[in-house]
Amino acid sequence: MLLRLSPSAALKEKRLAALLEGREAETPRLLDAVRQAQAAGSLALSGIEAEPSAVDRLLKAQAAVDAEAPFSVRAVLSWHRGLTGSDAGLRTGERTREGGPPPAPAAFVATRLQSLEDWLNVESSAALKPAQRGALVLARMVEILPFDDGNGRVARLAASHVMVGAGARPPVMTGHDRVRLIQALQAAFQLQTEPLASLLDEAAERALDVMLRAAEA
Numbered sequence: 001m002l003l004r005l006s007p008s009a010a011l012k013e014k015r016l017a018a019l020l021e022g023r024e025a026e027t028p029r030l031l032d033a034v035r036q037a038q039a040a041g042s043l044a045l046s047g048i049e050a051e052p053s054a055v056d057r058l059l060k061a062q063a064a065v066d067a068e069a070p071f072s073v074r075a076v077l078s079w080h081r082g083l084t085g086s087d088a089g090l091r092t093g094e095r096t097r098e099g100g101p102p103p104a105p106a107a108f109v110a111t112r113l114q115s116l117e118d119w120l121n122v123e124s125s126a127a128l129k130p131a132q133r134g135a136l137v138l139a140r141m142v143e144i145l146p147f148d149d150g151n152g153r154v155a156r157l158a159a160s161h162v163m164v165g166a167g168a169r170p171p172v173m174t175g176h177d178r179v180r181l182i183q184a185l186q187a188a189f190q191l192q193t194e195p196l197a198s199l200l201d202e203a204a205e206r207a208l209d210v211m212l213r214a215a216e217a
Contacts, residue, residue, distance in 0.1 A: 012208040019215040033214040034207045044175030073113045079157045100189040103145035130168035134159035135196035139188035171203030
């Protein structure tokens with residue numbers, strides 16, 4: 001799939017390529033800077049201080065699933081296990097939510113996650129842009145609330161995973177995105193995913209900003 005970048009992102013990609021010419025060995029360092037920024041932002045969105053141990057745990061959870069692997073229920077469980085250190089698996093109790101649709105009944109969590117996996121792996125879903133895929137995964141997982149804890153962080157890992165798999169940069173969100181993210185998720189629950197996709201598109205462009213700063217350091 002040909003990935004179309006915004007004009008600003010395309011210019012940043014060209015600038016980054018120019019900076020890295022002859023310095024390609026530095027690419028892993030820049031990608032690590034993106035992962036660090038992404039982890040710190042996800043923690044901030046969950047109201048968790050980005051201490052080194054918390055960042056490291058999130059990075060290890062991300063690394064628990066091969067970057068080229070398709071989205072799957074097994075991957076979701078691996079991310080959660082890496083984050084929490086628990087093998088508790090999917091929740092068995094009921095949850096409530098203020099605003100938006102009620103979370104999935106515990107008895108249906110597994111089947112709804114499986115439905116999401118099945119849908120992402122059909123040919124028609126490949127026509128979606130990376131941020132659209134990420135928005136659908138993020139919104140659907142937050143809607144389901146598959147775990148007793150860590151749902152937001154796992155959902156953001158999943159969204160990033162499918163976006164990167166579709167050719168995008170990893171989305172880097174920050175704590176400042178909290179209000180906009182909540183509003184975008186509320187819209188997505190009403191089947192209006194464009195605000196969330198736009199946020200993820202901007203967050204993916206931030207990955208370029210992180211890489212540029214690291215390359216110029």
